[in-house]
Every structure is written in C-alpha cells, then in structure tokens.
C-alpha cells in the first residue's frame with residue numbers, strides 16, 4: 446500500500462501536514478490550503494483539520510513536554526508519524542474536550558498500527574491512556590528555578606523569543622502576551638463602503654444568523670468571532686466586505702487617504718490595505734499597488750476587482766531596486782517583517798523564525814523607506830508599518846531613517862487614531878493582550894521640506 450493511502454480523514458491528513466511542516470519548514474497555511482481546496486473532506490472535517498493542525502502547532506512544545514514525560518524520554522526519537530499522531534491525540538484530549546478521550550486514543554492507535562505496526566501502536570496506546578489517567582496531575586516545569594523555560598513550555602513559544610520578551614516586558618506581561626498569542630484568532634471584517642455600510646452589513650449578517658460585535662476602534666469593522674468558511678459567503682464573493690484585522694485597518698486610518706489623491710502602496714500583496722485605501726478614496730484618484738512577486742500581486746488584482754475598485758495600477762517590481770522619482774501624496778510601506786504580531790493566526794511563525802531573520806529584514810525595511818522617500822512629494826506622507834512587535838524592525842528602523850532624512854518628521858498618530866493604540870512617541874503600537882487584535886506598528890512621517 447502507498448504511504449499516501451494512510452493519510453485519510455482529518456486526523457490522518459493533519460499528521461501528513463504536520464510531518465511536512467516539521468520536515469520542510471513549509472508554511473502551515475499553504476499546506477492546509479491545498480487540502481481545504483480538495484473535495485476529499487466535507488465542511489465540518491475541513492474545520493476540524495484546521496483546528497487540529499493549528500492547535501498542534503500552537504501548543505507543540507507543551508504537548509511534547511507532557512508526552513516526553515510519560516514516554517520516559519523516548520518521544521523525540523520516534524518516527525514523525527508516531528510523534529504527530531500522538532500530538533494530534535493529546536491536543537484533542539486537552540483542548541477539544543467534547544470528543545470522548547477513548548475516540549482520540551483509538552484513532553491514533555489505529556493510524557500508528559497501520560503505518561508502523563503493532564509494537565509502535567502499543568506504545569502510543571499505553572502512553573496516551575496513562576496521560577488520560579493523570580490529567581489532573583500533568584507535569585509542569587518549575588517556574589522559580591527557570592522562569593524562561595517555564596513560560597516557553599507552558600505557553601509553547603521558543604525560548605529565545607520568551608527571553609527577549611521577558612527582558613522587555615517583564616514576566617507577568619510576557620505571560621499575558623504568550624497566552625493571548627495562543628487564543629484562537631477572531632475573524633474581523635470591514636464593510637466595503639463602495640457597496641454597503643456597516644449597519645446594512647450587520648443586517649445582512651443577522652439575516653444569515655452570523656453573530657458579530659462592532660469594533661470599538663473602527664466604525665466600519667465587525668468582529669465575527671471564530672467563524673470559519675467566511676470566504677465562502679455570498680456576501681464576500683459579491684465584495685460587500687473584506688476580512689481584515691483591526692490593527693491593519695488602523696494603519697490605513699493613519700495614512701488617511703482622501704479621494705483624488707495619488708497613493709503608492711509599495712508592499713501591497715495580498716491587498717488588504719490597498720482595498721481599504723481605495724474604499725476610503727471612494728474610487729477617485731490613483732493608487733499604485735507594487736509588490737515584488739507577480740503571483741502575489743495577482744491576489745491584489747483579484748481583491749480590487751471583488752470590491753469594485755477601478756483606479757488601481759499594478760506594478761510587479763522589487764521596490765528596493767526601483768529608481769524613480771515621484772510626487773505621490775502618500776506612500777504606504779507595509780514592510781515584510783518577522784510577523785511576531787500575528788502568531789495567533791500563523792502559529793508556525795514562532796517556530797520558523799530565528800533571531801538572524803530580524804537583522805536581515807531590517808536592511809530591506811530601510812531600503813523600502815529609502816524608495817518611499819523619493820516617491821513622496823514635499824508636504825506628503827509616508828506611513829511605515831509592520832505586523833511585528835520587535836522594536837528593531839519598528840521604531841529603530843524609523844530612527845535610522847530619520848537620522849539620514851531630516852526632511853521627514855513624525856506626525857502624532859493621535860490625530861488619526863484612538864489614543865490607547867498610540868505611544869508617547871506618537872506612533873501606533875498594538876498588542877494581542879492589550880487591544881484584542883494583532884500586534885503591529887505604524888508611524889506617520891511627513892516630508893516637511
């Protein structure tokens with residue numbers, strides 16, 4: 446029998462995806478997307494598959510710590526199929542408590558028996574049943590002797606990140622941040638003002654039985670909870686709304702695009718901010734959407750079409766290499782970054798990034814700002830933003846840029862944004878544990894001469 450034949454159903458496919466994430470550093474969502482597009486699973490199973498893969502990646506080292514303890518340190522040496530089948534089972538035992546534990550164990554045992562034989566299945570069975578018997582006395586690392594290791598395991602984040610955050614925020618705030626990062630992400634949508642308004646969209650959601658609350662930060666945003674299948678809704682396909690986190694929406698509010706202006710979006714794909722910019726400009730004026738990768742720029746094109754924007758030009762180009770002068774009113778640099786503000790949505794990021802990535806990204810971020818400085822007119826505005834909370838990629842980049850460019854200065858973000866997302870330095874900083882949205886950074890720079 447081909448190995449592929451074993452990876453059936455949501456649990457089997459989850460193991461296949463998790464094996465590949467571990468082996469190849471592939472992005473979880475890309476692998477998941479392939480499976481979600483196939484007809485092999487029904488809607489319910491697709492949701493379950495997403496829950497299992499995200500859940501296991503989110504809690505990986507916590508799950509491993511428990512299994513390793515009950516495996517008497519033989520877990521790490523097991524074949525990836527066995528390890529991931531056990532993680533999938535333990536994730537269900539700990540976090541999806543509606544499913545009877547016996548079913549979680551049986552599925553894992555049967556899968557391992559087929560793929561690795563009876564002896565391996567016996568080990569899986571014995572360990573998982575032992576864990577179930579000891580659910581009220583699971584092992585925990587000692588928080589006193591090694592607080593970093595404690596947080597790192599209990600909240601499943603790499604030690605090097607935890608260490609950085611404890612140094613920056615202290616133990617208790619780091620614990621809150623790590624805990625918020627492990628929440629299931631909330632889906633937030635933005636009403637498309639070209640086609641509807643937030644009250645009408647709310648009514649349309651009511652008619653479809655979709656629950657929501659209004660965003661407390663943005664008038665045109667609704668938070669719809671943990672809804673899956675949002676992209677399949679008729680209203681989405683008809684362009685009535687886009688899915689966008691509030692932190693991303695706030696970046697566009699800070700840019701404050703107006704009808705008739707010329708706005709350049711230097712890192713535009715997949716287009717969440719481009720479309721919001723276009724909606725606020727009421728489809729009047731010009732937007733130039735740039736991205737380094739043609740295939741990603743196509744996503745921006747599709748989104749613009751879906752929401753009904755007709756004033757967007759698309760340029761697939763490395764924005765650090767373009768050498769042209771411009772006279773844009775506004776330039777958005779939504780830079781590639783480490784993504785540590787979006788760990789809720791992309792839990793694999795925390796395991797894939799290394800400290801050296803941050804240093805390499807800073808170079809590109811500064812180069813992008815350099816390009817932006819040439820494209821914006823006197824009196825014009827650059828907004829520099831990221832979806833990370835790492836100062837090296839945020840305010841430190843801005844400081845380096847301003848040292849070299851005295852013709853720019855920071856304009857206080859309070860003029861555009863609610864004050865609780867603005868720091869004393871006048872720039873936006875958001876955090877999952879403080880604002881219940883993605884972590885992010887944005888600063889508004891004016892070219893004063």
Ligand SMILES: C[S@@+](CC[C@H](N)C(=O)[O-])C[C@H]1O[C@@H](n2cnc3c(N)ncnc32)[C@H](O)[C@@H]1O
Pocket residue numbers: 693711712713714715716717718719735736737738741762763764765779780781782809
């Ligand atoms: C954070 S994402 C942008 C998200 C987008 N603004 C949105 O709101 O949907 C960063 C984007 O920058 C693009 N990018 C990376 N390096 C670039 C470069 N040198 N020039 C232009 N685009 C670049 C990536 O392809 C990626 O699409």
